[in-house]
Amino acid sequence: MADKPHQNLAIIGHVDHGKSTLVGRLLFETGSVPEHVIEQYREEAEEKGKGGFEFAYVMDNLAEERERGVTIDIAHQRFDTDKYYFTIVDTPGHRDFVKNMITGASQADHAVLVVAADDGVAPQTREHVFLSKTLGIETLIVAVNKMDTVDYSEETYKEVKAEVQKLLKQVRFDSDDARFIPISAFEGDNVAEHSENTPWYDGPTILEALNDLPEMSPPTDAPLRIPIQDVYTISGIGTVPVGRIETGVLKPGMNVVFMPSDVGGEVKTVEMHHEEVDEAGPGDNVGFNVRGVGKDDIRRGDVCGEASNPPKVAETFKAQIVVMQHPSVITVGYTPVLHAHTAQVACTFESIDQKLDPKTGEVAEENPDFIKAGDAAVVTLRPQKPLSIEPSGEIPELGSFAVRDMGQTIAAGKVLEVNER
Ligand code: GDP
Numbered sequence: 001m002a003d004k005p006h007q008n009l010a011i012i013g014h015v016d017h018g019k020s021t022l023v024g025r026l027l028f029e030t031g032s033v034p035e036h037v038i039e040q041y042r043e044e045a046e047e048k049g050k051g052g053f054e055f056a057y058v059m060d061n062l063a064e065e066r067e068r069g070v071t072i073d074i075a076h077q078r079f080d081t082d083k084y085y086f087t088i089v090d091t092p093g094h095r096d097f098v099k100n101m102i103t104g105a106s107q108a109d110h111a112v113l114v115v116a117a118d119d120g121v122a123p124q125t126r127e128h129v130f131l132s133k134t135l136g137i138e139t140l141i142v143a144v145n146k147m148d149t150v151d152y153s154e155e156t157y158k159e160v161k162a163e164v165q166k167l168l169k170q171v172r173f174d175s176d177d178a179r180f181i182p183i184s185a186f187e188g189d190n191v192a193e194h195s196e197n198t199p200w201y202d203g204p205t206i207l208e209a210l211n212d213l214p215e216m217s218p219p220t221d222a223p224l225r226i227p228i229q230d231v232y233t234i235s236g237i238g239t240v241p242v243g244r245i246e247t248g249v250l251k252p253g254m255n256v257v258f259m260p261s262d263v264g265g266e267v268k269t270v271e272m273h274h275e276e277v278d279e280a281g282p283g284d285n286v287g288f289n290v291r292g293v294g295k296d297d298i299r300r301g302d303v304c305g306e307a308s309n310p311p312k313v314a315e316t317f318k319a320q321i322v323v324m325q326h327p328s329v330i331t332v333g334y335t336p337v338l339h340a341h342t343a344q345v346a347c348t349f350e351s352i353d354q355k356l357d358p359k360t361g362e363v364a365e366e367n368p369d370f371i372k373a374g375d376a377a378v379v380t381l382r383p384q385k386p387l388s389i390e391p392s393g394e395i396p397e398l399g400s401f402a403v404r405d406m407g408q409t410i411a412a413g414k415v416l417e418v419n420e421r
Contacts, residue, residue: 004085005215013114014122018145022185028055029192032079081211109216110139116146117156121163133171140178141209148184152197157182179209218282224248225398226304227341239295242287246397251279258302259311260386265292301343303388311388315421321413322376329370336405346384354378391415
């Protein structure tokens, strides 16, 4: 399993359209629910006179255990297809979905958008599609779910498909790239096996479409960027910053610099899983040691890069944001906390430059007085402490952020331009 290329998958869509059910079905069909658990469910089902319907039991148990807040959580479940090994990253509705999606750990490459056939495009469908586009999801698979509730009607499927295609066009997803699949997550139609209930559909099943996703090439050619998670002192070695390599390659002998702390030196050793390595690349969690850099010189939120191509430090930066929720309105001077990679820095809205039409992405208003929930805008932000961040057009891994205030994610954004200090 570990030999297969890995894909991070997000499951998005309006509440109650069937995201959890689809995840349950995928885990069940790919044999990712351990055999002994299925066996236990089967026995329980038989005892209760409901023999032979293990799937319902998997779902009941997922729901029950989720309610109790323990063990199986649909976030971070794993399954594999012939070609790939998938991790399901946080699902929307999950409390920190947006924040996690933006700040690294669980950045998804692709998403399955679940749209219930009996409901069509709903508010969160729109919001999640918009957000996926903003956050750089590459490919969408659109599952038109609950086909059983509309008698597997081809006509209804086509109507929903047209509605979603219109939405994708509005947010500038290349809708030719999106695959549409009529399914019933509950009954299992077109998830793992082609359904007899949809003879008019000759495309792939969900698992086939997942297996056909493009392979993501790791960003080894990009400049080195390691957001620092923690800094340790280890006896016999000295100061050891640790973090996940987002882009580029780290090797002993390289000359690196930590920004915004602005200190650096030569890399002496690189460790992964407590072993010294000659080289580490994107996705690797590393600890390393740099000549002349002490524990108090650097901190969490710093970004390590090569001295010849140092991480940018922003005096101000321009960003495109989507306001997800805010009790009132956002005006110039608002100073929430920005979460970008491992950094958390208060940033002031210095100007609200343009309000965008969320339907077309075109400029709707220059210099608006305020923006509110549901708006998309181009804004200029001023970090209140030095912040290392990159234009998402250059290094997307270091170019997105979440805006948090009052314990909530207020907005998500990507950096358009950095005005360096
Ligand atoms: P989520 O909020 O998007 O995760 O939605 P859930 O997976 O919790 O599903 C919401 C409700 O729709 C549940 O009662 C499911 O049993 C039901 N549901 C999900 N998929 C299907 C389906 O394909 N057909 C039918 N009839 N019901 C479904």
